[in-house]
Amino acid sequence: MDTIIDLTIDLGFIQPLSVGNLVYYDTNNNGTKDGSELGISGATVQLYRPGADNAIGGSGANADTQVGVSAVTSATGGYAFTKLPPGKYFVKVTPPASYPATSGIPVTADNGVNNDNNGAQPGGIGTALFSPVLDLVVGGESIT
Numbered sequence: 001m002d003t004i005i006d007l008t009i010d011l012g013f014i015q016p017l018s019v020g021n022l023v024y025y026d027t028n029n030n031g032t033k034d035g036s037e038l039g040i041s042g043a044t045v046q047l048y049r050p051g052a053d054n055a056i057g058g059s060g061a062n063a064d065t066q067v068g069v070s071a072v073t074s075a076t077g078g079y080a081f082t083k084l085p086p087g088k089y090f091v092k093v094t095p096p097a098s099y100p101a102t103s104g105i106p107v108t109a110d111n112g113v114n115n116d117n118n119g120a121q122p123g124g125i126g127t128a129l130f131s132p133v134l135d136l137v138v139g140g141e142s143i144t
Contacts, residue, residue, distance in 0.1 A: 018082045018083075022079075023073045030103075046070045049087060049089055050090060089133070
């Protein structure tokens with residue numbers, strides 16, 4: 001009996017990526033997390049992929065899709081979405097009622113800077129905050 005060997009089966013892998021960091025109380029309203037400022041626990045955080053238009057909001061082909069399940073910030077305000085493939089994402093944060101407004105002037109583009117305020121609040125005080133659309137790529141942004 002002859003043995004047939006197929007040497008054409010190749011498998012490729014990617015390095016999984018993460019999105020996350022911190023929801024914090026900006027006590028001096030400067031839009032930057034300072035050393036003495038604490039994280040906010042109990043905020044609901046959701047990760048989305050934008051629709052075909054790569055913008056937040058939309059319907060039909062432009063509808064956004066939630067990735068995984070919602071997270072709740074830890075006692076120190078931390079959150080993380082892990083094991084993600086490269087692609088475009090944005091974060092939606094629904095803060096606890098005792099923190100109704102974003103602070104300072106939010107950075108509305110992904111500038112790659114840690115500990116600055118990336119949360120725009122287009123619906124006004126008491127509504128959800130949205131990050132800019134992030135282009136998540138391997139080696140694209142430091143996690144420190």
